[in-house]
Amino acid sequence: MYGSAATHSGADRSVSASSGSIAGSEVGYSQQPPVKRRKRHHDIGSKIRSVQPVPRDKYGNYEMPVQVGILTVLNLGKIIWDQDSYHNERYIWPVGYTVQREYYSMKDPDRQVIYTCWITDGGDAPLFHVEAEDMAGSPIVAPTATGAWTTVLRAANQIRQREHSNSASGPDYFGFSHPTIAKMIQDLPSADRCRTYIVQHFVEMKDRHVRGVIKKGRGGRPSTEMLSRGQRALMASSSKLPHVEATLDGEKMACSQTTHAFTAQRISVATLTNSDEETARS
DNA sequence: ACGCTTCTCGATATTTGAAC
């Protein structure tokens, strides 16, 4: 099926397009193509993925905002289950989904800034927005997550005068490939009604690993400075964020400008319990 | 100190669809 006859043209292209020593060295073309064949869509539903525990409120809804790895999830949004373009086998793209993450600035080569990413209803398909903290008011909008982030990477690499690949995995950068976020989205109402989405299986990771992940340098708990910067970025972009309403277990959840402003002031690290926080402080 | 585990980022493979 996948990767049989169809691969030749793609492989040729990759070789010519790749700048690289890596591709060149890995590949022993003269004899036999390296044929690192990757199966697509394999075992999506059967694989068990580890997730961080995320606190829920008394109704069982996830408490927002929450820090997951390098990302701060501000809103999970609302699932548009009756349109296929709002999900595929692997991901669901909820309207109103909002996260923040740190990445290199598109203006200052020596600086990392906070990017706010969110999804809006584009009618037939979702629209992916990415806005940099230092470029408030001019978000990058694309019909795919990869498209939006590729633009950012290209600009960031250009300003840093880096010539290597501008490739990016949109779902990665938006956090959709993160097991914890994938689970949170999958737990949203109507996720099970998405026709082509394959339900994934998750298991909560062990406590010591959670702490390890949280305290990791690049990800983990945001510093006070990062929080306040995130808050400012959020306030700056909040006027453009979508207003989304969803019903969770009978309780109405609103995602609006005010909500964003409010939540920005109380960002917490969901994966840390109180005792963990004490430990983390000391 | 070491091994374990998971993370992000960057690179590359693969698929899909548009253009010719």
Added chain:
DNA sequence: GTTCAAATATCGAGAAGCGT
């Protein structure tokens, strides 16, 4: 039908924290 470009999936390296 072929070529090309864009989008997306997946892999590997390196980094980091934790427990022992």
